Amino acid sequence: MRKVMVSALAFFIVTNVILFGSMEGAEKIEDMGKPRITLIAAFANEAYWGSMANGVTKAGEDLEFSTKCIGFTKIDVEKQIEAIKSAIYAKTDGIITSGTKKSEAFNEVLKEAKDAGIPVILVDSDVEEAEKLCYIGTDNYEAGEIAGEDIVAATGGIGNVAVIVSNLEAENQKERLEGFQNTIKNYPGIQIVKVVEGNSDVRILNECISELLEEEEDLAGVFCAEGYSATSICQLIKNAKGEYDDLKVVGFGISHSKQKNIEEGILYSTIYQDSYEMGYRAVEALKETMEGKTVPEVSYTDTKSIKKENMEEINADEGMGAPWHIY
Amino acid sequence: MAYLLREVQLTTIKQRLMIFFTMTLSIAVFLNIFTVGVHVMVAETYDKGMEQLLNLNQFYFHLDELNGYVRNYTQAGDFDEKEVMEQCRENMNVFLDALTARKENTVFRRDITDVKGLIQTYEESIEQIYEYMEKAAEEKMEPELAAKINREYEQMQLIYQIIRNEFKTLEMEMMADIRDEREMVNSREIFYYIELFAGLVLMLGIGLFYARKLSQKIHIPIKALTKASEEILSGKLAQFQKVEIRDEDLDTEMKLLVDAFNTMIERIKTQVRQIEENASAKVALREKELENLQITNLLKTSELKALQMQMNPHFLFNTLNMIAKTAYIEDADKTVFLLQKTAQLLRYSLDYMGKSVTLAREIEMLGNYVYLQEQRFGERIAFEFKLDERFHQMQIPCLILQPLVENSITHGVGAYLQSGKIKIQTYYEEREKMGEISIEDNGYGMTKEQMEQLKKDLESPKMQREKIGLANVYMRLKLFYGGKAKFEMESIPKVKTKIRIRIPYQLEEPEKKKEERSAQGRCIEF
Numbered sequence: 002m003r004k005v006m007v008s009a010l011a012f013f014i015v016t017n018v019i020l021f022g023s024m025e026g027a028e029k030i031e032d033m034g035k036p037r038i039t040l041i042a043a044f045a046n047e048a049y050w051g052s053m054a055n056g057v058t059k060a061g062e063d064l065e066f067s068t069k070c071i072g073f074t075k076i077d078v079e080k081q082i083e084a085i086k087s088a089i090y091a092k093t094d095g096i097i098t099s100g101t102k103k104s105e106a107f108n109e110v111l112k113e114a115k116d117a118g119i120p121v122i123l124v125d126s127d128v129e130e131a132e133k134l135c136y137i138g139t140d141n142y143e144a145g146e147i148a149g150e151d152i153v154a155a156t157g158g159i160g161n162v163a164v165i166v167s168n169l170e171a172e173n174q175k176e177r178l179e180g181f182q183n184t185i186k187n188y189p190g191i192q193i194v195k196v197v198e199g200n201s202d203v204r205i206l207n208e209c210i211s212e213l214l215e216e217e218e219d220l221a222g223v224f225c226a227e228g229y230s231a232t233s234i235c236q237l238i239k240n241a242k243g244e245y246d247d248l249k250v251v252g253f254g255i256s257h258s259k260q261k262n263i264e265e266g267i268l269y270s271t272i273y274q275d276s277y278e279m280g281y282r283a284v285e286a287l288k289e290t291m292e293g294k295t296v297p298e299v300s301y302t303d304t305k306s307i308k309k310e311n312m313e314e315i316n317a318d319e320g321m322g323a324p325w326h327i328y
Numbered sequence: 329m330a331y332l333l334r335e336v337q338l339t340t341i342k343q344r345l346m347i348f349f350t351m352t353l354s355i356a357v358f359l360n361i362f363t364v365g366v367h368v369m370v371a372e373t374y375d376k377g378m379e380q381l382l383n384l385n386q387f388y389f390h391l392d393e394l395n396g397y398v399r400n401y402t403q404a405g406d407f408d409e410k411e412v413m414e415q416c417r418e419n420m421n422v423f424l425d426a427l428t429a430r431k432e433n434t435v436f437r438r439d440i441t442d443v444k445g446l447i448q449t450y451e452e453s454i455e456q457i458y459e460y461m462e463k464a465a466e467e468k469m470e471p472e473l474a475a476k477i478n479r480e481y482e483q484m485q486l487i488y489q490i491i492r493n494e495f496k497t498l499e500m501e502m503m504a505d506i507r508d509e510r511e512m513v514n515s516r517e518i519f520y521y522i523e524l525f526a527g528l529v530l531m532l533g534i535g536l537f538y539a540r541k542l543s544q545k546i547h548i549p550i551k552a553l554t555k556a557s558e559e560i561l562s563g564k565l566a567q568f569q570k571v572e573i574r575d576e577d578l579d580t581e582m583k584l585l586v587d588a589f590n591t592m593i594e595r596i597k598t599q600v601r602q603i604e605e606n607a608s609a610k611v612a613l614r615e616k617e618l619e620n621l622q623i624t625n626l627l628k629t630s631e632l633k634a635l636q637m638q639m640n641p642h643f644l645f646n647t648l649n650m651i652a653k654t655a656y657i658e659d660a661d662k663t664v665f666l667l668q669k670t671a672q673l674l675r676y677s678l679d680y681m682g683k684s685v686t687l688a689r690e691i692e693m694l695g696n697y698v699y700l701q702e703q704r705f706g707e708r709i710a711f712e713f714k715l716d717e718r719f720h721q722m723q724i725p726c727l728i729l730q731p732l733v734e735n736s737i738t739h740g741v742g743a744y745l746q747s748g749k750i751k752i753q754t755y756y757e758e759r760e761k762m763g764e765i766s767i768e769d770n771g772y773g774m775t776k777e778q779m780e781q782l783k784k785d786l787e788s789p790k791m792q793r794e795k796i797g798l799a800n801v802y803m804r805l806k807l808f809y810g811g812k813a814k815f816e817m818e819s820i821p822k823v824k825t826k827i828r829i830r831i832p833y834q835l836e837e838p839e840k841k842k843e844e845r846s847a848q849g850r851c852i853e854f
Contacts, residue, residue, distance in 0.1 A: 009530055009533070010355075010530060010534070013523075013526060013527060013530055016523060016526075037438065037441065037442065037445075039442075067438050067441070068438075069435075069438050069439070069442070083490075086486070086490075087442075087446070087490045088442075090445065090446050090449040090450075090486075090487050090490065091441075091442035091443070091445035091446045091449070092445035092446075092448060092449065093442065093445065324435055326439075326497065
């Protein structure tokens with residue numbers, strides 16, 4: 002009895018000490034003198050950018066950087082430029098952003114960053130003439146080529162195909178189209194009959210696609226060179242109930258709906274760019290720069306075609322959910 | 329702690345009480361401090377959140393003010409405003425520093441750091457404008473300078489706008505931080521309550537345990553003492569042994585109490601026993617006195633009888649002496665001798681009546697008597713003495729043996745014409761430490777029935793007075809030795825009758841002498 006009493010008392014005291022100790026522990030100061038990196042993504046509400054933010058955050062944790070991810074509710078170059086400016090004035094130590102369609106203001110702001118001594122890394126799409134540290138991202142030309150191979154394989158090398166891009170002024174869209182054309186050109190049985198601009202706006206896209214399907218009745222395949230259109234087309238195919246079952250669609254980027262469509266066989270394949278790796282490597286490049294090393298001006302991340310058979314190759318980083326600043 | 333508790337077993341009730349109160353009190357105090365500490369901490373967390381929100385508001389308030397001054401300064405060139413502006417800037421930075429000093433590693437922290445960077449850029453611009461304005465004041469406002477100032481001002485406004493836009497984000501993030509902190513505190517609160525509850529249970533447990541222990545330590549001895557007291561009160565003092573309690577149930581004070589009680593009872597018992605012994609001794613004494621009275625009575629009776637029988641001894645002695653002188657004149661020597669012996673015998677019986685004599689003296693006088701009887705009976709009776717003189721210093725009542733020998737002659741061999749035999753023997757039995765005197769004759773003796781009758785008669789008091797003889801001797805021996813002397817009779821008609829007296833006697837001589845004596849074997853034969 003006495004032993005029990007004594008041990009109970011001892012336990013009581015020990016737990017008290019631990020509890021009070023944990024209170025103290027909660028107030029430990031974490032060094033906030035880490036260099037600050039800001040990711041300014043073109044767009045926030047997309048898995049592609051989410052993965053990139055995850056990559057940046059993870060790299061920040063691994064390499065001891067303070068990271069911040071800024072995104073926008075829709076693609077808006079002016080807002081993006083303002084965010085970059087804000088980051089420059091805030092004296093951050095590094096900026097990661099994506100190249101936009103041709104814009105003087107964008108190039109200027111990048112110059113301003115260079116003058117302020119802040120390295121800027123472009124991801125996803127490059128702007129060749131802009132002042133930047135380097136480009137890390139998809140070889141869009143290669144991506145187009147891969148998409149071409151997929152269309153050829155899907156259609157058997159015969160038939161009319163269409164390409165849906167967001168904006169032909171966008172560097173990456175252009176490169177993808179070129180790559181695609183370059184592959185198709187080797188197969189005389191296939192012709193590109195139409196290139197549609199959808200502007201990554203769902204309403205415009207749906208109209209364009211409906212129009213396209215109505216105008217080009219003997220369409221054998223569609224290459225969706227930007228993220229949204231593939232999902233829209235798949236939805237249309239499903240709604241048409243068998244009318245367009247022979248239509249082969251190759252998408253771009255990865256998303257839940259795309260994965261589901263691939264599983265159901267409506268989407269033939271999608272071009273997967275590892276945005277997580279882009280983000281991670283961008284931070285790595287910034288670290289190397291700060292350490293005085295030189296980084297290659299252009300470095301490409303993996304691009305591959307995801308079909309039913311190799312779905313497991315997708316980088317599984319969904320659980321991370323890096324915090325966004327959305328403007 | 330364990331040491332302390334183990335020690336408790338041997339402590340006093342006072343110490344036990346002290347430990348009990350100290351333990352419960354210390355736990356109570358600890359719990360109180362704990363509770364207060366928790367409350368203070370929770371309150372602090374809430375206060376800190378509130379303060380941070382105020383800081384944020386103050387920062388923006390000062391920023392707005394500063395921006396207003398900057399506008400006035402830049403647009404109107406009001407140099408007097410510069411001082412107020414500097415003051416405002418300083419205040420703003422105080423609040424900003426307070427905000428950046430937050431320890432939590434959160435999104436807010438990153439954003440406020442960015443804001444700090446923005447403010448630095450903003451202040452650099454102010455410095456730049458100062459420089460330009462001073463230059464303008466010194467020289468002349470040139471269009472080029474004005475354009476520079478304008479550009480700088482525009483950039484400042486852009487930064488101001490950016491910071492302004494950040495306000496909502498910062499506020500939301502701070503709110504989220506405060507909420508998280510509160511949640512953390514709340515989530516910990518359950519542990520505090522559990523801890524508090526555990527403490528209370530522990531205190532209650534220890535309290536009950538020690539209260540029970542303490543009351544037991546008092547209750548067990550008291551109960552035992554009460555039970556013992558009841559037992560003694562109901563008159564069972566003699567059977568009562570002592571109050572026994574295991575040592576671990578006793579504290580020092582209680583042990584003292586129980587020991588004292590036991591000692592007291594032991595003493596009472598001893599005294600009661602002594603009183604009882606005294607009482608029985610008194611009874612014995614009274615019995616003894618009664619006996620003595622009887623003896624005196626008896627002696628007086630026998631003395632009177634002797635006096636009656638002897639009439640006037642002096643007259644008798646004188647007559648005997650006159651007869652002896654006459655016999656001497658007539659040359660009757662034998663008669664003279666006989667008369668002298670008779671006189672001696674008579675004197676002995678008169679002098680020592682009622683007194684004790686040594687066995688040796690008694691034997692000597694018996695010799696006189698025997699000589700007289702030999703003269704009377706001549707060849708008809710042979711007397712034989714076989715003596716063991718080792719114990720002849722033993723004291724016996726006088727005239728014990730003469731009546732017995734007389735008895736033997738009268739009732740035994742007196743009627744024999746020849747070969748009557750009387751054997752007188754003394755013997756000391758070393759093993760039983762008894763002196764033995766026996767008188768044996770080969771007279772008519774007694775049958776068994778006669779013997780039984782005689783033994784009965786010996787005990788009846790009538791006989792003692794009627795007959796001076798066997799019964800008188802028996803009674804006197806009994807009284808003199810207090811029943812320790814043995815009087816035995818055995819008889820085979822026409823063969824022998826033997827009376828044996830056995831008296832306990834411790835030889836006084838040392839071992840060595842005794843041995844010498846027995847070696848000499850001094851037996852006298854008449």
